[in-house]
Structure formats: structure tokens, C-alpha cells
Amino acid sequence: MFRLLPEVPVNKKNIIDHVARLIIDGTLRTDQVLPNEIALAALFGVSRTMIRDALRSLEEKGLIERKTNLGTRVRSIHSWNLLDSEVLAWSSKALSQSRFLLSLLELRLIMEPQAAALAAIRANDSDLQNIRDSFARMGPDQAAGEVQLNTDADIEFHKAIIKASGNLFVAQFGNAISAALHHTIYLSNKANIDHRQSLTCHRRVLEAIENRNSKAAYDGMCRVLKNTITDLKLQITGVVLSDSDSADR
Amino acid sequence: MFRLLPEVPVNKKNIIDHVARLIIDGTLRTDQVLPNEIALAALFGVSRTMIRDALRSLEEKGLIERKTNLGTRVRSIHSWNLLDSEVLAWSSKALSQSRFLLSLLELRLIMEPQAAALAAIRANDSDLQNIRDSFARMGPDQAAGEVQLNTDADIEFHKAIIKASGNLFVAQFGNAISAALHHTIYLSNKANIDHRQSLTCHRRVLEAIENRNSKAAYDGMCRVLKNTITDLKLQITGVVLSDSDSADR
DNA sequence: TCAATTATATTTGTATGACAAATTGGCGCT
């Protein structure tokens, strides 16, 4: 269970990744205790020092808890530091079609429209340029028939807006969800046929921010996210959105 | 600079706290390099093992970065894991009257009304009871003249609602801001004279959630937070709130 | 018999010393 695959080198990062996945995908369940440090060291073929270093990382991320003579215990998901970028990255791979995905999209629906609204007020020239650039890379010019959305650029677009919000915590959140965004945006773009429509929605957000129109930026981002959610064939209720959200596609 | 105060015992936790504070309060500035591990061990009078363990924690929290032969370098605030509860706790003490406080309140204004809205939909019996209980502990019965707001109960009230949102990330955020809440809510309650009014606002939120009225819960929480912000004599612009927010106190 | 206390064993935590690996900076050579 704890041995790494033959082809991956045994180093600290890989050990951390490996154990983290075992926890997040449920192979190691809540309250289960891991072998003691000496046994783990033997299993992985490294020193106890390195095992302890790896466990310290996992502990900081809230995945495990260690107590003298009780050993290393797996903590429940409620204790996981989900906003840590690495935890988020692991989780987004393992928990794709579950409560996790719903919570994430819900969070995006809460944060990103507000981030866009703040960006419309506070974005400086550099921020604006970043948003423009990533939008430009999202797809070739409209004129050229085939419109293929670039997932990476899409992510950069969202991150640039989040960063431009000028809020320390919102920006932090942006760093964190990077990894998770990749997953959902890729799936969304893959499912969505009408990329031209999607590009138009994104453009509206960009223009609203350029025009310092906070409310329009908010509404525009709501629409972008609703499209994403629609593409993923999910439904989210309960998040209160500002009034003018009679979004048709 | 690195020696702990005489009265505090030299253990790992205290060393972490101490260095974290030096970083967060600006004594150790961005890109500044700390003494090497051996020197730090000597300064604190502990082994290099413990120093390394402490530095590992600080590294996980994004406060420092370590590279072979470059030593330990202080990272900029943009890399700090602000959503980590400990980092948040340290920051809220050191950066009270700065950009930090504004960002935090802005974040609360984004998250908490939505959390209340979600709670109105999803709260189960246990959640509701928690919210009710903490509200009850906030102040004595209205009839009894002197109304003194209980800061701890106030915090529990907010946390209970955040938890009841049923969103994994929002709940996580609730854990994190616990420490920071204490600071702002205490200051707010201290500055605010009319505690009865504040209690009424809180009660409205409670009742809205009990009545499963999502929109009312949202609006009610907006008003609670606006009061807090007013009490702290701050102004926050840019966050888009749902329509019916013609709040008078 | 049962309760409280004392041993004991297990596991993580800390200390120490040695060496490996990485990376900078200077030195010398061309």
C-alpha cells in the first residue's frame, strides 16, 4: 500500500504526494493510523528523518495528526486545509464528481463575480494588461472560422482578474484554486460546443473592467460561471446573486 | 533579535511564533535572509533538528523559502498563506490598522452573507441549534436593561452560520478566520454603544435562517457586517451586494 | 473484588554528529 511505483524516484515530494493521495482518495480512511515512522522509513527505503519531514508537511496541511504513542492518524476532510494549493490540486483529481466539485463551483460563484467587481475599481495598468493578454490568448481572432478555447489562457484570465481585485485574501484564493481550475475549465471547454459564445461572455467581463463598470463586471462574471456550470451539467442553488442576472446564452 | 523573552520557555511552538511575528510585523523584511540553521540553533539554545522543524512549519505557511547555499529568505506577503488560521492569527495582531484589516472585512462582506443564504437552505437541526445557542449567549434577555454583547458568543454565532452553509470551502474559511474575528468583533463591540440594536440585527439573521428565507438571511447578514464596519469607522466600496440593502441602523 | 497506583512498552520528539547535494563565488586559464 505504501510502496511507490517502481518508475517514480523515492524522494520527499513523491512520498508526500503518494501518501496524500492515499488519504484523499479514501484508501486511507479517517482515524486510520499509519505505520510508525520506522516502519514507513523501511517501506519507502529512506531515513526516518525524511519520513518525519514528509509527515510534517502533511500535518501542516491538516491531513494527518500525530501524537506520541498514538502514531499518525488520518484526519477527516473537515480538517483538511482545502485552501492550500497542493491539497486542492490533489483533491481536484481524486474527488471530481462529488461534493467537492459542487463546493468549489459554489465558491467560485461567490468569489469571482466580486473579484471582477473589485477589479473594475482597482485594476492598475499592469493588471489590465494581464487580463487583456490572457483574453487574447484564449482564442484566435473571431474572423478565423474555427474557435478553439485555450484552457491555460482561460485560467490565466480568471487568475488575472482575481489578482486585480487588490484584496489580499481573494488573491490568495486565486493562487490556491489554480490547480483545481484547470480541471473544471478543461472539462467545461470540452463539453461546450459554442466557444464563440463563451468568448463573447469573457470579452464582456474584460470590457466592463476596462470601462470601470463594477456592476457590469460582476454580472458578466456571473454569466461566465453559469455557462461553466451548465456545461458541467450541474445545478447550484442558494447563492444569492445581484439582481440583473436574467442570463440567457 | 532572535532571542526569546526570558520568561517564555524555549520550545518549538514559541520559536515558530516568535519568528513568525518578526516576519509579519516587518522586523524581518521581505528577501532578508535569516542566520543559518546552526546559528539559529545556537541563538535559541536548541538543536538544529528543532530549528529545521520550526522552519519547515514556517515554510509551509509561505512565510519563508529555503534554498541550498542561499539560506532562509523571507517571502513577501503575497506568498503568505493568509488563509492558514495561525498566519491569520499572527497577522491580525500585528497588522490591525492596515490594508490587512480592510481586506479581511471585505472578505467577510463577500463570504458571510452568502454563507447565511446557504445556511437558510441547508442548515440541519444540529446546525440550527448551534446558531440559536450562540445567539442566546450573546446577551441577556432584552428585558434586563443593561445589554452587554458577549464577544465569544458573537464569534460562535458567525462560525455556526458559516459551518451551516454546508460548503466545504466556506466552512474551511470559517475555521481560519476564527482568530481574526476575535480582534475585529471585540473592537467593534467596544466601539458600539447601542448593543440592543446589534442584537436585533443578529436576531433577524437567526430568524431568517429558521424560516428558510435565504434572501432575508443574506440581507440580514449584510446589515450585521455593515454595522461592524461602521463601528470600526471604516469604509468599504466595491463589493456588489444584493439589491435590498437600504440599511439604516 | 475492585480501585488506584505503579511499572512497562510503544511511539513520537529532540539531540548530536557526520556526510551528501546543490549552488554561489572566486580563481585561473585561455
Place this chain on the structure above:
DNA sequence: AGCGCCAATTTGTCATACAAATATAATTGA
């Protein structure tokens, strides 16, 4: 000046020993 090589510094890893904490078992006393 530019290139490659060597040495110095610092973190990273290893091995071993012991300390501290704590659950479990054994012991003792009423």
C-alpha cells in the same frame, strides 16, 4: 573578457541514541 574548474557555504539526508509522553498491563492495597 569569457569559460571552466575548484572551494566554501548552506541546506538536505542519514544513522543513532536518548527523552518525553501516553496507552496498556501488572501490581498493590483496601
